[in-house]
Amino acid sequence: MIENPKIGLFEIFTRDDIYRIHTATLEVLERTGVRVEEESALKLLASIGSDVDLSRRIAKIPQNVVEEAIRNSARTIHFAGRSREDDIRLEGKRVNFGPGEGATSILDCQSGIIRPSTKDDTVKAVKLADALDTIDFVMPLFTAQDVPKPVMPLHDLDAALRNTEKPVMVVDFGLEANYLIDMAAVVAGGRERLKERPLLGMYSEPVSPLTHGKSHVRNLMTFANADLPIVYIPSPACCSTAPATLAGAIVQSNAETLSGNVIAQFTRKGAKFIYGSDTSLMDQRTGVFSYGCPEWMIFNLAMAQLGRHYGLPTWSTGGCSDSKILDGQATFEAGLSLFIAAASGANLIHDVGSYLNFGLTGSLELLTICDEMLSMIAYILRGVEVTDETLAVDIIDKVGPGGHFITQKHTLEFLKKEHWLPGLFDRQMRNNWVKSGSRDLLKRAGEKTEQILSAHQPVPLPADVNKELDKTLRRSEKEILGHQPKT
Amino acid sequence: MREALHAFDQERLVEATERALEQGYSPQDLLEGLTEGLREVGDRFEKGELFLAELVAAGEAAKKVIAEYLKPMLEGGGEGEPLGHIVIGTVAGDIHDIGKGIVGMMLFTAGFEVKDLGVDVPAEMFVQAVREEKPDVIAMSALLTTTLPMQRETIEALEKSGLRNTVKVIVGGSPVTSEWADEIGADGYAEDAVGAVKLVKEILGIRE
Ligand code: B1M
Numbered sequence: 020m021i022e023n024p025k026i027g028l029f030e031i032f033t034r035d036d037i038y039r040i041h042t043a044t045l046e047v048l049e050r051t052g053v054r055v056e057e058e059s060a061l062k063l064l065a066s067i068g069s070d071v072d073l074s075r076r077i078a079k080i081p082q083n084v085v086e087e088a089i090r091n092s093a094r095t096i097h098f099a100g101r102s103r104e105d106d107i108r109l110e111g112k113r114v115n116f117g118p119g120e121g122a123t124s125i126l127d128c129q130s131g132i133i134r135p136s137t138k139d140d141t142v143k144a145v146k147l148a149d150a151l152d153t154i155d156f157v158m159p160l161f162t163a164q165d166v167p168k169p170v171m172p173l174h175d176l177d178a179a180l181r182n183t184e185k186p187v188m189v190v191d192f193g194l195e196a197n198y199l200i201d202m203a204a205v206v207a208g209g210r211e212r213l214k215e216r217p218l219l220g221m222y223s224e225p226v227s228p229l230t231h232g233k234s235h236v237r238n239l240m241t242f243a244n245a246d247l248p249i250v251y252i253p254s255p256a257c258c259s260t261a262p263a264t265l266a267g268a269i270v271q272s273n274a275e276t277l278s279g280n281v282i283a284q285f286t287r288k289g290a291k292f293i294y295g296s297d298t299s300l301m302d303q304r305t306g307v308f309s310y311g312c313p314e315w316m317i318f319n320l321a322m323a324q325l326g327r328h329y330g331l332p333t334w335s336t337g338g339c340s341d342s343k344i345l346d347g348q349a350t351f352e353a354g355l356s357l358f359i360a361a362a363s364g365a366n367l368i369h370d371v372g373s374y375l376n377f378g379l380t381g382s383l384e385l386l387t388i389c390d391e392m393l394s395m396i397a398y399i400l401r402g403v404e405v406t407d408e409t410l411a412v413d414i415i416d417k418v419g420p421g422g423h424f425i426t427q428k429h430t431l432e433f434l435k436k437e438h439w440l441p442g443l444f445d446r447q448m449r450n451n452w453v454k455s456g457s458r459d460l461l462k463r464a465g466e467k468t469e470q471i472l473s474a475h476q477p478v479p480l481p482a483d484v485n486k487e488l489d490k491t492l493r494r495s496e497k498e499i500l501g502h503q504p505k506t
Numbered sequence: 507m508r509e510a511l512h513a514f515d516q517e518r519l520v521e522a523t524e525r526a527l528e529q530g531y532s533p534q535d536l537l538e539g540l541t542e543g544l545r546e547v548g549d550r551f552e553k554g555e556l557f558l559a560e561l562v563a564a565g566e567a568a569k570k571v572i573a574e575y576l577k578p579m580l581e582g583g584g585e586g587e588p589l590g591h592i593v594i595g596t597v598a599g600d601i602h603d604i605g606k607g608i609v610g611m612m613l614f615t616a617g618f619e620v621k622d623l624g625v626d627v628p629a630e631m632f633v634q635a636v637r638e639e640k641p642d643v644i645a646m647s648a649l650l651t652t653t654l655p656m657q658r659e660t661i662e663a664l665e666k667s668g669l670r671n672t673v674k675v676i677v678g679g680s681p682v683t684s685e686w687a688d689e690i691g692a693d694g695y696a697e698d699a700v701g702a703v704k705l706v707k708e709i710l711g712i713r714e
Pocket residue numbers: 120121122123162190191192193222223224225226227228232235253254255256260305306307308376377378379599600601602603604605606608609644645646647648649650651652676677678679680681695696697698699700702
C-alpha cells in the first residue's frame with residue numbers, strides 16, 4: 020500500500036475541466052441514455068424517474084438521480100483478507116496493488132516459450148502474489164485453459180482462495196455470481212460472516228458505448244445485494260468504441276461507470292461500488308487494444324481524479340505492456356504505468372505484472388520485477404522527511420568543508436531508514452557482476468521467482484474448509500455443465 | 507469514384523456513383539471498379555499505409571453503394587460474382603465485436619460477400635444462416651475462454667442438421683489456437699484479419 024499524504028497527487032484537470040466533464044456526462048446520460056439489457060434493471064431505472072423505452076431498452080437517467088447515487092455510495096470500502104493483517108481499506112489517497120485475471124497464455128522467460136496457461140500456473144501466480152510485499156490484493160493473473168471451459172472462472176477463484184490470505188478479486192465472466200459468492204462464503208464461514216469480512220470482490224464491465232449487458236448487470240445487482248465490493252468499469256477504445264478525442268472518451272467512460280453506480284445504489288443504498296475505467300486506444304495499424312500507450316496512462320490519471328472528486332473509491336490499471344516478451348519495452352511500459360497509477364492516487368491498481376501482449380500473455384517474472392519497481396515507486400512517493408535531525412545542520416557543521424560523512428554516527432543511524440535498497444536491480448561492480456554469471460534482469464527475476472515459489476508456503480485453509488470448498492466447486496460444476504467433469 | 511473511396515468519404519462516393527451512372531457507365535463496370543479499388547485499400551492497409559478507421563470507412567462507403575445502387579440494378583443479370591459468400595459472427599455469450607468486424611471488413615475489401623450476424627450469435631442462428639444463405643464459409647469469432655465451447659457446439663449443430671459438409675468453418679479470436687481448431691473439427695484458424703483472408707482463399711482454392 021502506498022499512501023503519500025505529503026506529496027501532491029499527479030492531477031491533470033483543473034476545477035473547470037472537471038466541471039465541464041461532469042456536466043457533459045450528465046447531458047449524455049439524460050439526453051442519449053444507456054441501453055440496459057436486463058429488464059429488472061430497466062424497471063428499477065424507470066421507478067426512480069428515468070425515462071425508459073422498454074422496447075429499445077434505453078434508459079435516460081436524469082441528473083438528480085445520477086448525483087443522488089453518487090451521494091449514496093460507500094465512501095470507504097473495507098476489503099478483507101482471510102487474516103485481519105491482510106485487510107485493506109479503499110479510501111482517500113491509499114493506493115493498493117494486485118495482479119489481474121485474463122491472460123490465456125504464459126511466457127516462460129527462461130525458454131522463451133509461450134504456451135496456454137494452466138490451473139497450476141494460476142496457483143503459482145497466486146502464491147507469488149501472496150509472498151510479494153508490495154501486493155495488497157490478489158487476482159488470479161491467468162485464466163486456466165486446462166479445466167472445463169464454461170466453469171473456468173470457478174477454478175480461477177478456487178486457486179486464489181486456497182493460496183492467499185490477501186483479499187481476492189475475480190472477473191465476472193457472466194456466470195451467475197452466486198456461484199462465486201458461495202465459494203467465498205465457505206472460506207468466510209457463511210454468507211453472514213462474508214458480509215462482515217468481505218474477502219471477495221468482483222470485477223465487471225459494461226459494453227461500450229453505453230450498454231449494460233444482461234448477465235453483467237444481474238451480477239452487479241447480486242453483488243450489491245450481497246454487500247460485497249464491486250468494480251464496474253468500462254473498457255472502451257478510442258476510435259472504435261469511444262470518440263477519438265480524449266475528453267470525449269473520458270465523458271463516455273464516466274457516463275458508463277456512473278450509470279452502473281446508479282443501478283448499484285438503487286439496488287442497495289450504500290453499495291460498495293468501485294469507480295473507474297480501463298479506457299485505451301484501438302491501435303490504428305493493428306487494431307489491438309493497447310495496454311501500454313500514453314493515452315491509456317492519461318485516461319488512468321483522468322479517471323482517478325474524477326473518482327476522487329466524486330468521493331468514490333477508485334480502480335485503475337498498471338504494470339502491463341504491449342510487448343510480446345519481457346524486454347526493455349515491457350519493463351518501461353509496466354514501470355511507467357505503475358508510477359502513473361501510484362501517483363494518480365487510485366485505490367486499487369490491478370493487472371500489476373500480469374499483462375504482456377496487451378493482456379493476452381502473463382509472466383511470473385514480470386510480477387516479480389513489478390514488485391521491485393513498486394517498492395522503488397513507493398520510496399519516491401514517500402518524499403523527504405524534514406525535521407531538525409534530518410536537516411543535519413549540526414553534522415554538516417561537524418564535518419565541515421572537505422571532510423566526509425562515512426563514519427558519522429548520523430550516517431549509520433539513518434542509512435537504513437532513509438534509503439531504498441534494491442532487491443533485484445543490479446548495482447554490482449562490473450567484475451563481480453561478471454564473476455556472478457553476468458546475469459541480466461530477466462535471469463535474476465527468474466531465479467528470484469523460483470526461490471520465492473519454493474520457499475513460500477501460503478497459510479492453508481483449515482482441512483474442513485478445504486473439503487467444503489471442494490464440494491461446493493464440484494456441485495457448481497455439475498449444475499453448470501450438467502455433468503461431473505473428469506478430474 | 508476511386509478518389510472518393512480513397513478519401514474514405516461516403517457522401518462523395520455516393521455522388522460519384524450517381525454521376526457515373528448518369529454518364530452511362532454500366533453498374534457492372536462500376537462494381538468491378540469499386541471491387542478493384544477496395545482491393546487497393548486493403549493492400550494499402552496491409553502495408554501499413556492506411557489506418558484502420560480509414561479502411562473501415564472506405565469499406566462502409568463501398569458497402570452502401572453496392573447494396574443501395576449497384577446490387578439492385580444488377581439483380582438477375584449481373585456478372586462479376588464475389589469471390590465467395592461468408593457468414594461471420596461472434597459466438598453465443600460473447601459480445602466482443604471489434605476484431606470480428608475487422609475480419610469481416612478485410613474479407614469484404616478482398617472481394618467476398620460478407621453477412622455479419624453480429625455478436626452473441628447462438629448455434630441455431632448460424633445453422634439457419636447456412637440453410638438460408640448457403641454461404642461458402644462460416645467464420646466464428648470468440649474472445650473468451652468461457653465461450654470457446656460455443657464454436658464446438660456450433661460445429662456440432664451443423665453436423666446434426668446435416669449441413670456440415672455444405673460449408674467450410676473457420677474460427678478465430680485471441681484464445682483460439684490451431685490445436686483448438688483441429689480439436690473441434692474446424693477447417694482452419696487465422697490469427698488476424700489478414701490471415702483470415704489468406705485462409706479463406708486457401709480453403710476455397712482461390713488463387714491470389
Ligand atoms: C473466424 O475467423 C476469425 C479469424 C480471426 C479473428 C476472428 C475470427 N476474430 C478475431 N480474430 C483475430 O483478428 C482480429 C483482428 O486482427 C483480432 O481480433 P481481436 O478482438 O483479438 O482484436 C481486436 C482488433 C482488438 N481487441 C479487442 O477489441 C478486444 C480487447 C480487449 C481489451 C477487450 C475488450 C475491448 C472488451 N471486453 Co473483454 N476484452 C478483452 C480484450 C483483451 C485483448 N487484448 O484482446 C478480453 C478478451 N476480455 C476479457 C474479459 C474477461 C471480458 N471482456 C468483456 C467485455 C469487454 C468489453 C465490452 C469491455 C470490450 C469489448 C467491446 C466491444 N464492443 O467489442 C467481458 C465479457 C463480455 C462478454 N459477455 O462477452 C469480460 C468477461 C470482462 C467483464 N468482467 O465484464 C478477457 C478474456 C479472458 C479470457 N481468458 O477469456 C480479455 C482477454 C481481457 C483480459 N486480458 O482479461 C484477432 O483475434
